[in-house]
Amino acid sequence: MNNLLKIAIAGASGRMGHMLIEAVNAADDTQLAGALDVASSPAIGQDAAAFSGKLSGVAISADLSAGLADADYLIDFTRPEGTLKYLEYCAEHGIKMIIGTTGFDDAGKAAIAEAAKKTAIVFAPNMSVGVTVTMKLLELAAKSFAEGYDIEIIEAHHRHKVDAPSGTALKMGEVIASAIGRDLNEVAVYAREGETGERDPSSIGFATIRGGDIVGDHTVLFAGIGERVEISHKSSSRVTYANGSLRAARFLQDKQHGLFDMNDVIGLR
Incomplete structure (x- = not known):
């Protein structure tokens, strides 16, 4: 059990968040280790997998220190402002990131590149x-x-x-x-x-x-x-993005820092 990839999901109560949680729970080499959402979400405090009818034992939190306490990876498909907040925390605490968020301006992209000096990041506008x-x-x-x-x-x-x-x-x-x-x-x-x-x-x-x-x-x-x-x-389904994200997390297993994309993940670089 110790070799499981411990993954947290940002935007845990959204459509993509649900798909990612299902993918993590379905894979035999990953473990749901945290779930984050904005403080205004009505899902705060609820079990992250309750939507599926199965309990995970992981509560959705707006507090980064609580939501990421047990995680080695964060998968984020939210909004640029949220991602950049998570990015700063993950860089400081060595949590690897898989970023599928879109809509970044040049400053946001530069911030991701800077954070990749401290932790390993796969950043792609599409994880398929x-x-x-x-x-x-x-x-x-x-x-x-x-x-x-x-x-x-x-x-x-x-x-x-x-x-x-x-x-x-x-x-x-x-x-x-x-x-x-x-x-x-x-x-x-x-x-x-x-x-x-x-x-x-x-x-x-x-x-x-x-x-x-x-x-x-x-x-x-x-x-x-x-x-x-x-x-x-x-x-035809968001599952392709979820499965690609897990593949990206596996790719980062032996990486301590650096900025990568899906070309690196699937060997097309």
């Missing part, structure tokens, strides 16, 4: 193994379609998602831009309305859809004259 492989396919495709093809990224998520474009869509844009020698900050187009004029051939466009319970769909369109190529990834 399939999405990670898709990113590699996009890198290859972009190099082949750098000239004569217009590049558009279309993403769709559920009605509750608060950031747009999605972190995964932005990462796809970054991968593509890097592959063809462009700066995404200079060529990204996030909105079109009215009389926009002809499309700038160097631009990378983004389109965002929000509705219903869509878990996450991403399509990159390379549109040329007489043909188009589409590379898509569609998620």
Whole structure:
């Protein structure tokens, strides 16, 4: 039992939190060691696995010292402001982090890189193994379609998602831009309305859809004259993110510090 990965979950009462808790409890090499949520959550003090009909013996807490007392890892899919608070505590106490939170600005990303000097972190906008492989396919495709093809990224998520474009869509844009020698900050187009004029051939466009319970769909369109190529990834369940997060935790077992992503985790670096 001593070799179990002792994992705490942030945002424990949310949809992703529930999925992560179920994944940790289902795996034979992991143990739920803590559960965190905001102080205003009505779930504070409740058993973290009560939603599943099985008790874990771990209460949801808003206190970091209590919620992380027995944990060696924290998996966090919450909001940037919450993640950065957890990040500081984890860095100071040597707790490894798996961060799937999106919406960080440059300062937030820099804070994560700085914390990785003290503890080991896997930081990725999408923990899906399939999405990670898709990113590699996009890198290859972009190099082949750098000239004569217009590049558009279309993403769709559920009605509750608060950031747009999605972190995964932005990462796809970054991968593509890097592959063809462009700066995404200079060529990204996030909105079109009215009389926009002809499309700038160097631009990378983004389109965002929000509705219903869509878990996450991403399509990159390379549109040329007489043909188009589409590379898509569609998620039907959050379980893929949960399983990828556990794989990331296993990857960190022998790491004391450093910043990694899912390419490192699945060996595509």
